[in-house]
Amino acid sequence: MSEKKRDVLIIIPAYNEEKNIGKVLSELKETIDGDKADILVINDASTDKTGDVVRSFGCKMITNIFNLGYGNGLWAGYKYATEKGYRYVIQMDADGQHDVCNIPEIMKTLESEGEDGRKPDIVLGSRFMKGHRTFKTSVVKKIAYEIFRSMLYLGTGKRIYDPTTGLQGLSREAFTFYSGYKNFDDKYPDANMIMQMLLLGFKVVEIPAVMHFRTEGISMHSGFKPIIYMFRMFFSMCAVWMRIKIFGIRK
Numbered sequence: 671m672s673e674k675k676r677d678v679l680i681i682i683p684a685y686n687e688e689k690n691i692g693k694v695l696s697e698l699k700e701t702i703d704g705d706k707a708d709i710l711v712i713n714d715a716s717t718d719k720t721g722d723v724v725r726s727f728g729c730k731m732i733t734n735i736f737n738l739g740y741g742n743g744l745w746a747g748y749k750y751a752t753e754k755g756y757r758y759v760i761q762m763d764a765d766g767q768h769d770v771c772n773i774p775e776i777m778k779t780l781e782s783e784g785e786d787g788r789k790p791d792i793v794l795g796s797r798f799m800k801g802h803r804t805f806k807t808s809v810v811k812k813i814a815y816e817i818f819r820s821m822l823y824l825g826t827g828k829r830i831y832d833p834t835t836g837l838q839g840l841s842r843e844a845f846t847f848y849s850g851y852k853n854f855d856d857k858y859p860d861a862n863m864i865m866q867m868l869l870l871g872f873k874v875v876e877i878p879a880v881m882h883f884r885t886e887g888i889s890m891h892s893g894f895k896p897i898i899y900m901f902r903m904f905f906s907m908c909a910v911w912m913r914i915k916i917f918g919i920r921k
Contacts (some may be wrong), residue, residue, distance in 0.1 A: 678707035678777065679756040683743030684764035688719040694762075695727045707886045710750060720764075742858040747778070748840075748849040754825035759840045768795065768837045769880040776839035779877055791844040791872040794830065794864070795837030795879030814900040818861040818907070825911045826868040830876060834903075835863035837879055852921070855906065858899055862906040869914045902920055 680698065684691055691711070698709055709729040713721050715737040724731045732746055737768055758780055762768040772795050781791045782798045793840040798815070807815070840848075844867065848854055855862055868874055913919045 675755075676706055676708050677757040678754045678772070679747070679754070679759050680707055680709045681712065681744060681751070681759055681761045682709065682764050683714060683747070683748030684716065684720050685714040685737065685740075685743075686718045686720060686722070687764040688723050690714070690776045691720055691764045692723045692727070693765055694770070695724065696814050697894045698773075701770045702773060702811050707760075708756075712741075712746055714738060714743050717908050727833055732912075739857045741859040742829065743853060744859060745848065745854050745856070748845040752846045754843075759845045760870045761836065761840070763836045767882050769882060770796045772837060772879045775877060775879075776837075777863050779875055780839045780841060784873075786873075786876070788840065788873050790839075790875040792826065792864075792867060792874045793839040794832060794834060794874065794876040795839075795881075796832035796876045797879065797881045798831040799876060799878045806856060810896045810900065814896065816904070817900070818903065821904070821907050822861060822865055822868070825907070825915075827866055828868050828874065830874070832863075832876065833864055835879070836860075837881075847872075850876040852860060858903060858906075859874055859904055862910050865907050866910045866914065869911070870920060 680702070682691070682694065695711075697707065702709075709725045711729055713724065713731055713733040715734045721731065721733055723731055732750065734743075734746075747761065748759065758777065760776055762770075763771075776793045776795060780790055783789050803863045814829065815907060817828060822830050822833055839914060847867075847870075848863075
């Protein structure tokens with residue numbers, strides 16, 4: 671018997687998330703219609719029992735032999751979704767910060783036409799739009815968010831409240847583009863990729879989302895990493911703008 675065709679692939683990059691991934695998968699199984707969506711975990715060479723937990727839920731999993739980074743995990747998921755013919759991708763984190771209640775709202779938005787008659791290519795789940803509770807962040811992160819918001823607005827004319835959100839829904843056109851894009855950021859594909867897609871004419875929509883704070887494990891933005899991330903993203907966004915607007919490179 672052939673496997674049932676599903677429209678949606680939920681991509682979850684995971685690195686050493688054995689304490690969190692089980693709860694995420696359990697809530698997904700309870701909330702999401704299994705006839706419409708598949709779950710794919712990208713196990714990025716975890717050294718704990720992340721892989722064992724995922725296998726216990728019977729989810730699809732790609733396991734990297736070496737740690738390749740968050741961006742590479744997403745890229746692998748996009749390529750898988752492209753090859754398998756999915757219509758939509760929803761990406762979320764493995765640490766439990768993205769509430770699964772956001773997924774139906776993202777799907778509803780992806781499938782709805784706006785006033786311009788177009789459906790979104792990318793739907794961003796935002797922590798900072800009206801309609802969401804106050805989400806506390808560190809001073810360094812607040813500064814980074816303000817810089818990235820300003821850069822996006824100056825570079826594209828579009829206001830994005832949460833330019834670093836990892837909770838996103840993508841149309842087939844969007845994730846297929848990503849899957850064939852050789853310069854996809856292998857570490858932090860955030861505001862730089864949003865700027866790129868806006869400049870290339872993709873439609874990006876932002877909606878309020880329910881988020882939680884990490885309770886277990888270590889964030890990839892811990893310690894001095896937010897400062898390194900801020901500088902890396904700043905220069906990456908500048909490079910994206912120059913590549914498209916000055917040099918006309920669109921691939």
